[in-house]
Amino acid sequence: MRAYVLTRYGDANAMELRDVPEPVAGDGEVLIRVRAAGLNPVDHKIREGKMRLVNRLDLPRVAGSELSGVVEGVGVGVTRFAEGDRVFARVDKKRLGAYAPYSVVNEIHVAKMPESLDFTDAAGLPLAGLTALQALRELAVAADDRVFISGGAGGVGTYAIQLAVWMGAEVATTASPRGEELVRSLGATTVVNYRKQRFKDALADYDGALDLTGGQDLPDSFAILKRGARTVSIAGVPEPTTARVDLGAGPLLAVAFWAASATIRRQARRRGVGYRYMFMHPSGEDLDLLAALVDKGTLKTVTDRVFPFEQIADGFAYLEQGHAKGKVVVEL
Ligand SMILES: NC(=O)c1ccc[n+]([C@@H]2O[C@H](COP(=O)([O-])OP(=O)(O)OC[C@H]3O[C@@H](n4cnc5c(N)ncnc54)[C@H](OP(=O)(O)O)[C@@H]3O)[C@@H](O)[C@H]2O)c1
Structure with a gap:
């Protein structure tokens, strides 16, 4: 599959689209067909090496911190999700992997998407x-x-x-x-x-x-x-x-x-x-609360700009200017 990979620490060229193997769901994990993914300042801070002291990563690795999509399969022991569920997640910080057609996420970090949102708006909510x-x-x-x-x-x-x-x-x-x-x-x-x-x-x-x-x-x-x-x-x-x-x-x-x-x-x-x-932590339980607030009309998502996945580098160039109004998202 074609994924956006963090190849080394450095400037914008340190992330690139590359072919990588599709991931497989292990015990307690959910395989998600990614429909959209959010861009966050932390993703380019990771790329620049600014998070190395608190989050040491083995590279290369598929980048990306949050996503929305459809459950494609579940690993042994997964009880809360089934194939076909529309879900979203802030993925594990040490694992990343949202910028790809398929991503594997621990079920404790996943939640059902707000029913009232499409994949694009939902992808910018988790982080x-x-x-x-x-x-x-x-x-x-x-x-x-x-x-x-x-x-x-x-x-x-x-x-x-x-x-x-x-x-x-x-x-x-x-x-x-x-x-x-x-x-x-x-x-x-x-x-x-x-x-x-x-x-x-x-x-x-x-x-x-x-x-x-x-x-x-x-x-x-x-x-x-x-x-x-x-x-x-x-x-x-x-x-x-x-x-x-x-x-x-x-x-x-x-x-x-x-x-x-x-x-x-x-x-x-x-x-x-x-x-x-404070550093935030991924939490499926907190995402359930946010999803409920969205479906009640209490919480609105604000999506500033949407890019096709192939133009994710342009999305980062825009985000890194620091003037986004709400969220920047890529669609797969
Ligand atoms: N510790 C954690 O766990 C954690 C989690 C998430 C985010 N963060 C950090 O929190 C920061 C914000 O993240 P974000 O996703 O909200 O960033 P963002 O979406 O890129 O923020 C951009 C917005 O900030 C406004 N802005 C820039 N400088 C400003 C200033 N001096 N005063 C008021 N507004 C200003 C810009 O408005 P104008 O263009 O109109 O000026 C723009 O609308 C980042 O540094 C991020 O890395 C930390």
């Missing part, structure tokens, strides 16, 4: 949707909280706004003028144009912040929080909890993250707020 859901849980958002989400117009942001509103929060976000209408339509009530103004000069007394942009936005988020509140980041600096809880790593990585995050943790402490960097 960003799970990240938004798990980060907001980590933030312990409660009804009537005022929550700030940086970068609301991107893949994760579009879901995070809607899920925070579903949890009962009032949401402020940052967006460029091109993204403002979109983030308001998803439920953000306060929108700061980050190209004109620093959000820390416009906002105050928030109950929690979700940092999706990193850089200076991360320490700036501390400045708009009430004392005792906290920022959960997915784009800033990993800290010791990230190593212990999200990566199940030993003390060595925890110490490395402790050192790397010393400055940012000190900045948080000075403001009397908390800081946590």
Whole structure:
């Protein structure tokens, strides 16, 4: 089969379309005929070698982190899925494999697709949707909280706004003028144009912040929080909890993250707020919840651009410009 393969760590040329053998479902695994796959910043960060410290991969390997498709077969012991089911998944981080006509995924990472979605829209939901859901849980958002989400117009942001509103929060976000209408339509009530103004000069007394942009936005988020509140980041600096809880790593990585995050943790402490960097984890169970929210009409998918699989490199060139509004998807 023709797959998009990560051949080595490097620039865009390090991924290429190649012929590879079709995978076979092992015990507890589901063989999926892939209909569409989502593109995510993590896929090019992996390619650039930026994830090597936390996720060492043997190369070459079929790339791709999320997909939608139809169950073609199941391995021994699979109970929740049968041939013909329409499913979607954020695949195992060490295995990848979504950018191919066939992919094998552990059944615990798979869920039935929302009935109201087509394959294209469903393919962009798993990674960003799970990240938004798990980060907001980590933030312990409660009804009537005022929550700030940086970068609301991107893949994760579009879901995070809607899920925070579903949890009962009032949401402020940052967006460029091109993204403002979109983030308001998803439920953000306060929108700061980050190209004109620093959000820390416009906002105050928030109950929690979700940092999706990193850089200076991360320490700036501390400045708009009430004392005792906290920022959960997915784009800033990993800290010791990230190593212990999200990566199940030993003390060595925890110490490395402790050192790397010393400055940012000190900045948080000075403001009397908390800081946590989180890595999302694949979860079929959480996908069931997201699918139910989509079918109830609570959660909308936002697909920015769709490319044919053969033009996946163009899809990445677009995504890597950093201006996608919602998700970028390839169709197989
Ligand atoms: N830790 C984890 O488990 C995890 C999981 C998922 C994602 N991530 C990371 O989270 C980040 C966001 O991911 P994503 O998929 O949402 O990315 P994305 O879809 O590529 O985000 C692009 C969007 O961000 C907006 N944007 C860029 N810079 C901004 C800024 N300074 N302020 C406000 N908006 C800004 C852009 O708007 P304009 O073009 O209008 O400026 C664009 O709409 C990435 O770094 C990704 O690697 C981490």
